[in-house]
Amino acid sequence: MSEFQTSHTLKDRIQIALNDDFLRNAVKFTTERLRKNKQAATEELGNWEEWRARGQEIRSHTIANLDYYLSLFVKNARAAGCYVHFAATAQEAVDITLKIMEAKQAKSVVKSKSMVSEEVHINHFLQKNGIEVVETDLGEYIIQLAGETPSHIIIPAIHKNKEQVAELLSREAGKPLPADTAVLAGFARSKLREKFLQADIGITGCNFGIAETGSIVLFSNEGNARMVSTLPKTHITMMGMERIIPSLEDLEVMAQLLPRAATGQKLTVYMSVISGPKRLDDLDGPEELHIIILDNGRSNQLGDPEFQEVLHCIRCGACLNACPVYRHIGGHAYGGVYSGPIGAVLTPLLQEDKKTWGELANASSLCGACYEACPVKIPLHDMLVYIRRRNVEEGLPPKSEKWGMNAFKKIASHHKRFRLAMKAARWSQKFLAGTDGITARIGPLKGWNMYRIAPKIANRSFRDSWDHLNQELQQEKADISSVQSRLKEMLAKRGEKDES
Known part of the structure; x- marks a missing residue:
């Protein structure tokens, strides 16, 4: 029995996959070959x-x-x-x-x-x-x-x-x-x-x-x-x-x-x-x-406007080959019979234990590559969002996630709070960021930065840049207006001399 089959949480299974270099390389090699073959055959x-x-x-x-x-x-x-x-x-x-x-x-x-x-x-x-x-x-x-x-x-x-x-x-x-x-x-x-x-x-x-x-x-x-x-x-x-x-x-x-x-x-x-x-x-x-x-x-x-189309699937596996998440963690990390985007949708729908299997919908970047690859145009990326919404409505995500989203809502809903939060983040990243981005594995950034680098927040926000550009524009307009006035004066004086 493999480690995957004895690991009960999605995070544990993903961790096993990400630590297996051979698995990741094998899955990447094969899925890329299948994608190239598909492209040639369809063309x-x-x-x-x-x-x-x-x-x-x-x-x-x-x-x-x-x-x-x-x-x-x-x-x-x-x-x-x-x-x-x-x-x-x-x-x-x-x-x-x-x-x-x-x-x-x-x-x-x-x-x-x-x-x-x-x-x-x-x-x-x-x-x-x-x-x-x-x-x-x-x-x-x-x-x-x-x-x-x-x-x-x-x-x-x-x-x-x-x-x-x-x-x-x-x-x-x-x-x-x-x-x-x-x-x-x-x-x-x-x-x-x-x-x-x-x-x-x-x-x-x-x-x-x-x-x-x-x-x-x-x-x-x-x-x-x-x-x-x-x-x-x-x-x-x-x-x-x-x-x-x-x-x-x-x-x-x-x-x-x-x-x-x-x-x-x-x-x-x-x-x-x-x-x-x-x-x-x-x-x-x-x-x-x-x-x-x-x-x-x-x-x-059947009859469900959000999920009926999942029954259109012809089990070709094209969505797995296109999915950036599957290409990194392989199929066993999903824990069920069906893996990849179709598994992340179908498994929670077929299983009674929504709490255990509903989290599969989070194993997606929602990039829509699965829809583009699907030969019968199943909108799997939309269905993943529907399952996430259903999970929230049923209270399945952890309380920490709910608190985090509420905090973000409160900050993002008022421009002054949002600006203040961004200034605080811009200041704190001085102690966390490397030359390419934020690399510290602490707090909410721990999981993200385990295998990637979070981008740095710009030293100047878009709003500040816009205000600065606007000031420069106004100054340029003022300078142009001043030059135009001086030219008019010079022309007027030259006209008076010509008349005399």
Whole structure:
């Protein structure tokens, strides 16, 4: 278990991340590469803003009519031979899964990458019931061996290097393996192939559910999702209730937006559209396909003018790559399943413990980079402000913050008090400031200056500068007026001489 998982406060987790130079460099390197890839892929596509607008339109229309499209999806999925289950809570999703396991007398499960399964902590409950669970996405497999959770929605092992991966896989292999990518991938491939062939049940997530056909769509770059969804006799898909899109035509738009925004790919390597279980003339596929549709707090956002748009998310991770906070602290510092800006919004909305999770909204600079990066234009920066306001209304911030804001309000609401405070600050910084700025780690500046330098207050305020400039201007006008008067006198005298 990592330090992050044993640290209960956001500040503690952030401190751990900021003190981990390797983590910070790894996250920075990968997110910058993903951002550059995205930029190149979107420029090549052309008209990216039009594609974003179309994606926003599809998601907005679907969520606004979610009851209709969800009903249509369920109807068509059942007609295709699927078993469809509804889970109001995470525990209900777990219970449904365990019942299926019991009915099939399952002893082993293979999984492909699924954020919803992480959300309900299905691995923990399956292992608790004596069922072997193996993640088959390479990144997920690595962090499973490390006993950790994903640190990125798309690239779960972003925080590991080759040496660390070699150590984990060597332990699994029972012999030393070199820190060579080809060797490590080869071992993982051979090991997981055995698990694919032995598994009783396969569990996948769902990128999209298509209402008009009742199909589920899986995006994958490694092909493991196809193995998980075809080799075991029983396939379980876990999907959030919001992952519906109306038609295959809409899938074309999402197939352009998601991979380009996520990793900068033109298309994902494998896109599987699964419509029901194996039929009589099919060569492969599961005998049973179960779809578990999870609510777990999502329906509470429907009809909410401030938060409904969070359900538009297609889980591409672009907001994480653009976020300056995520790039410094990584994903584990957020403490929940979802990290980055989407996690800072979604986690407090889905969790009942608002006091613990509401503080995630403070892990943001509110720069709006997440909105610019989002392929479906979710205004996450606005939602972070709404959550902060809600936290204040519910009295969640510490009293010291309330006292500080009230003091600032009193000072800033009267110009004389504000000027006096600025003069006091200007005087006190003489004892705190270096050549570049304020570096002292005391009082309210302690947290800020731990990793940055606060700018110095100007020696002269804008108002003082304005008054000084105004005085200079008035003096210049007076000087010009005086010169003009003297010229008039000189001209007048010259005219009198000419007449005489």
